[in-house]
Amino acid sequence: MQPMSLLITTCVLFVGSHLVLSHPLRAPLADRLGERGFQIVYSVVALATFIMLVQAWRGMPAEPPLWAVGDPLWAFATLIVLFASVLFAGSLVGNPALPSPAAALTAQGAPRGVYAVTRHPMMWSFALWALAHVLVVPTAAQIVLSATIAFLALVGSAGQDVKKARLMGDAWRHWAARTSFVPFARQVSGQTPWGDTIPRDRALFGGIALWLVATWGHGALGYMAAGIWRWLG
Incomplete structure (x- = not known):
């Protein structure tokens, strides 16, 4: 995968996981796992996708400034x-x-x-x-x-x-x-x-x-x- 494509993909994963876990999946997961269990899952997913995003950003080649x-x-x-x-x-x-x-x-x-x-x-x-x-x-x-x-x-x-x-x-x-x-x-x-x-x-x-x-x-x-x-x- 090209560096920019990888960066965009990890950005989508980072944002998408936050929004999905914060809204449609929050109530059912909290009911099943308990509030503490849900917070652990949320934190693990947030940290994992953030690390992926940072690594993709660091892997971008040098670019000339646009201005x-x-x-x-x-x-x-x-x-x-x-x-x-x-x-x-x-x-x-x-x-x-x-x-x-x-x-x-x-x-x-x-x-x-x-x-x-x-x-x-x-x-x-x-x-x-x-x-x-x-x-x-x-x-x-x-x-x-x-x-x-x-x-x-x-x-x-x-x-x-x-x-x-x-x-x-x-x-x-x-x-x-x-x-x-x-x-x-x-x-x-x-x-x-x-x-x-x-x-x-x-x-x-x-x-x-x-x-x-x-x-x-x-x-x-x-x-x-x-x-x-x-x-x-």
Whole structure:
């Protein structure tokens, strides 16, 4: 199989297994295996398909970039990753979308910080991470990989809306009515003040720390220098 064909195949397996196990097969498998047994199966399949995807991506031959990448584009991508890091850090606390016995109670709170930006800050952080990588690594292989990650994140978010509405009922529907799927949609439409989107301390400082460590590790692990380290190195 040609390297690109292999990459596309593993991407389809990675996304397809996630979507199938998260939705149509989740209930019957959980009934048969128990919730813990299902989580083990889900994790094993996710890890196996992810390893296959990474190996296929690493096996791609060198490709010429599709466009020139200079400092302005690197700076823009760096800011996108910083914003994505803040979204991710903020999504770890007080997130009704995460599995938690207190999810319904959490959903009663006023959306502030990253949740005023979008009700799926974690998933959008993955999609924005993918976008940033395409901007500075404009190759066919990177576009396929990033498109896979962004597709899984955003389609998964839409599926999560449906699942949460079924599991949490009015609690989730009220939360969804006070938040937006698309970042900043409520602010642009005038429904929510921009000041509500100011990140909380844990999101802001946690996101900055994550951004600094992740971009430093990018170069430390032998990949191209990223973030501010690109200019400080």
